[in-house]
Every structure is written in structure tokens, then in C-alpha cells.
Amino acid sequence: MPHDHACPGCAAPDLAFATHDHALCSSDVLIRAEAMAQASGARMTPVRRRVLEILLEDHRAMGAYDVLQRLAAEGFGNQPPVAYRALDFLVEQGLAHRIARLNAFAACMHPGEAHAPAFLICRLCSTVAEAPAVPVRAALGVAAEAMGFVIERSSIEALGLCPACQRPA
Amino acid sequence: MPHDHACPGCAAPDLAFATHDHALCSSDVLIRAEAMAQASGARMTPVRRRVLEILLEDHRAMGAYDVLQRLAAEGFGNQPPVAYRALDFLVEQGLAHRIARLNAFAACMHPGEAHAPAFLICRLCSTVAEAPAVPVRAALGVAAEAMGFVIERSSIEALGLCPACQRPA
DNA sequence: ATATGAATGTAATATCATAACACGTCAAGA
DNA sequence: TCTTGACGTGTTATGATATTACATTCATAT
Numbered sequence: 144m145p146h147d148h149a150c151p152g153c154a155a156p157d158l159a160f161a162t163h164d165h166a167l168c169s170s171d172v173l174i175r176a177e178a179m180a181q182a183s184g185a186r187m188t189p190v191r192r193r194v195l196e197i198l199l200e201d202h203r204a205m206g207a208y209d210v211l212q213r214l215a216a217e218g219f220g221n222q223p224p225v226a227y228r229a230l231d232f233l234v235e236q237g238l239a240h241r242i243a244r245l246n247a248f249a250a251c252m253h254p255g256e257a258h259a260p261a262f263l264i265c266r267l268c269s270t271v272a273e274a275p276a277v278p279v280r281a282a283l284g285v286a287a288e289a290m291g292f293v294i295e296r297s298s299i300e301a302l303g304l305c306p307a308c309q310r311p312a
Numbered sequence: 313m314p315h316d317h318a319c320p321g322c323a324a325p326d327l328a329f330a331t332h333d334h335a336l337c338s339s340d341v342l343i344r345a346e347a348m349a350q351a352s353g354a355r356m357t358p359v360r361r362r363v364l365e366i367l368l369e370d371h372r373a374m375g376a377y378d379v380l381q382r383l384a385a386e387g388f389g390n391q392p393p394v395a396y397r398a399l400d401f402l403v404e405q406g407l408a409h410r411i412a413r414l415n416a417f418a419a420c421m422h423p424g425e426a427h428a429p430a431f432l433i434c435r436l437c438s439t440v441a442e443a444p445a446v447p448v449r450a451a452l453g454v455a456a457e458a459m460g461f462v463i464e465r466s467s468i469e470a471l472g473l474c475p476a477c478q479r480p481a
Numbered sequence: 482a483t484a485t486g487a488a489t490g491t492a493a494t495a496t497c498a499t500a501a502c503a504c505g506t507c508a509a510g511a
Numbered sequence: 512t513c514t515t516g517a518c519g520t521g522t523t524a525t526g527a528t529a530t531t532a533c534a535t536t537c538a539t540a541t
Contacts, residue, residue: 482541483540483541484539484540484541485538485539485540485541486537486538486539486540487536487537487538487539488535488536488537488538489534489535489536489537490533490534490535490536491532491533491534491535492531492532492533492534493530493531493532493533494529494530494531494532495528495529495530495531496527496528496529496530497526497527497528497529498525498526498527498528499524499525499526499527500523500524500525500526501522501523501524501525502521502522502523502524503520503521503522503523504519504520504521504522505518505519505520505521506517506518506519506520507516507517507518507519508515508516508517508518509514509515509516509517510513510514510515510516511512511513511514511515
């Protein structure tokens with residue numbers, strides 16, 4: 144799916160693992176996210192925007208309570224629903240992903256593209272990258288079909304070592 | 313991997329979704345599990361065996377606290393570690409699987425085969441089936457390799473409708 | 482028989498998530 | 512203009528999942 148605004152995830156699929164201008168990367172995503180929200184009528188309120196900014200600070204997944212702590216320190220509400228609601232909103236809008244294995248959330252690097260990536264999670268540095276998963280999902284679909292099962296949603300998450308962390312300590 | 317003892321999962325890959333003699337199915341797994349434990353020197357204690365039996369009662373995933381409640385009712389300890397320890401043991405031995413999406417555990421239908429299945433979870437009846445995932449993992453490996461990531465473990469879980477639940481209500 | 486390590490029991494606590502309700506804002510329609 | 516209703520936020524309370532730490536018991540091999 145080609146698109147106008149810069150999409151860091153498409154420009155560099157291995158973005159999370161590569162050294163890059165992260166300030167630019169995250170502002171690109173934010174700009175796209177705002178545009179998306181406009182277009183879809185979703186309301187990008189201060190809490191929601193701030194949560195997305197916090198998630199964008201690095202390519203890691205954050206727990207809801209970590210986000211909450213940040214919000215509270217900045218004068219937003221300090222009860223769990225404040226964080227969960229904003230996170231749920233972002234996930235629904237395709238601006239963030241939930242990583243089931245980690246019970247945590249990460250900003251999406253392909254905002255608005257209706258994709259369903261596989262997640263690659265480095266067990267040393269905790270970086271989370273989105274890998275293209277079309278062939279993976281195709282294979283999964285075949286396996287499911289053979290058993291008469293119809294897939295509605297699926298999560299594909301891998302734990303391992305990112306390029307940087309593979310080098311000897 | 314061919315094997316001597318009956319392995320319900322291999323005999324019928326779509327086992328969980330098909331009507332079958334479940335008493336036989338679960339006793340087959342239990343027999344294989346015992347044999348495995350013998351062979352590997354692992355100790356199949358009463359709590360552990362009982363937890364496996366409970367998981368084998370049907371092809372669903374159970375939360376640790378559900379298991380715990382059953383254990384407590386039968387005179388075992390009634391604190392969470394009792395259930396978690398037994399469940400962790402079974403997972404380590406390859407006799408049960410943890411389903412991340414559900415924060416729950418299901419008995420393995422291929423005990424002792426060192427496999428890494430994809431899980432197909434029916435959102436209506438909650439049945440969990442293990443699907444062969446070799447091609448899926450291969451595709452995932454390719455995607456990861458392209459990004460320089462080395463996979464150590466991965467979880468592939470799909471939510472959808474099983475054959476029975478696809479029929480109109 | 483006894484030393485050893487493994488397994489179990491228990492208390493306490495940490496971590497993740499949701500339900501329910503009150504309040505404020507803002508825009509659409511009476 | 513007033514009102515109503517949807518939505519977002521704040522807060523309390525609670526529920527659900529998981530772990531740490533330590534004491535005790537049990538199995539096994541000397």
C-alpha cells in the first residue's frame with residue numbers, strides 16, 4: 144500500500160533494529176497518526192496523543208502501568224483506566240499494537256495501514272520490531288483450513304536476539 | 313516422528329474439533345506422558361499428574377486459578393504456586409502448552425514430540441487445537457532472517473471459529 | 482539411617498485489567 | 512436558547528493473573 148506521508152516502517156522494514164534518526168522517525172509516525180485520526184473522525188485527545196508519544200520514545204513495548212506512571216507524573220489521571228483506555232483506543236485505531244506475550248503495548252510503525260505484522264522481540268534489549276507477515280499468515284491459513292478452522296485474528300510473536308544483541312558481549 | 317504408544321494428536325490432527333472417544337484420547341496421552349516422565353527422569357508426582365488429568369478433561373485451555381480451585385477441592389494446596397509449579401513443570405516437559413493470548417494452559421496432544429504447534433482457538437466453544445506449524449515457522453524464520461533477527465521461541469495463536477461453531481446457531 | 486536435593490505448602494505481595502459511577506464538555510436537534 | 516445525548520475523563524473499588532520467599536516434607540542414594 145503506497146502512501147504520501149512518510150512511513151518509517153515501510154521505508155525501512157528493519158527500522159527498530161537499525162540505527163536511525165529516531166526523532167524524525169517518531170515525528171513521522173505522529174504526523175501520520177494525526178492525519179489518520181482526522182480522516183476517520185477519531186478524536187486525538189491530549190491523553191491519547193501523549194500516550195502515543197510515550198510509546199514512540201523507543202521501539203519497545205511498555206506495560207500499561209509504566210505508561211500510567213508517566214501520565215500521572217504529567218498531571219493526567221493516575222488510575223489504571225486512564226492508561227488502558229488510551230491504549231485500547233490506539234490499538235483500535237491501528238496506532239499501537241498489543242504484544243500478548245509481554246502484556247504490553249508498542250507504537251505501530253505503519254500507522255493506518257491495516258496490517259497484521261509478526262513481532263520480533265529481542266530478549267536482551269527488549270526492542271520490538273514489526274516483520275512483514277503476509278507469507279506467515281498465508282501458511283497459517285492453510286494449516287487452519289486443513290482443519291476446517293476459520294481464522295479471524297491471530298498473533299505471531301517471536302522471541303530471540305536482534306542483530307545488535309547477537310554480537311558477543 | 314513415528315512412535316510406539318498411541319498419540320491422539322498424530323492419529324487425528326484435527327482431534328480437538330472432531331468427535332472422538334475422549335476417554336481413550338486422554339488416557340492415551342496420559343500413558344504417553346507417564347512413559348516420557350520415566351524416560352527423562354522427571355518425577356510425575358500426584359499434583360502434577362492430577363493437573364495433567366484436569367487439563368485433559370477437554371480440549372480447552374484453563375487458567376491457573378481454575379486448576380488451583382480443582383486441586384484445592386481435592387485436598388492439595390490452595391495457594392497459586394501449587395498450580396503454577398505443576399503447570400510450569402508440564403510445560404517444561406512438553407506435556408502442556410501455555411496459550412499467551414488466553415493466559416491459560418492446555419494439555420499437549422503430542423506429548424514428547426518436541427513440536428511447536430500453532431494454536432487454533434475457537435472464540436465460541438473455546439476449544440483449542442494444535443495445528444502443524446512447520447511451514448508457518450519456516451515463513452516466520454525467513455521474515456526474521458531478512459531483518460537479521462534470530463528466533464529462539466515463538467508463539468503462533470489464531471482466534472476464530474471451529475468447524476462446529478461455523479454452522480448457524 | 483541419614484544427608485541431600487527436589488517437591489510441596491503457605492503467606493505475602495506484585496502485576497495486569499476491568500466494572501461501575503460521577504462529572505464535564507460539546508455538538509445536534511427541539 | 513435549552514436540552515439532551517454521546518463521548519471522554521477521573522476516581523473508587525475490585526477482580527484476575529503471577530511471583531517471591533521461606534518453612535516443611537518427601538524421595539532417593541548413599
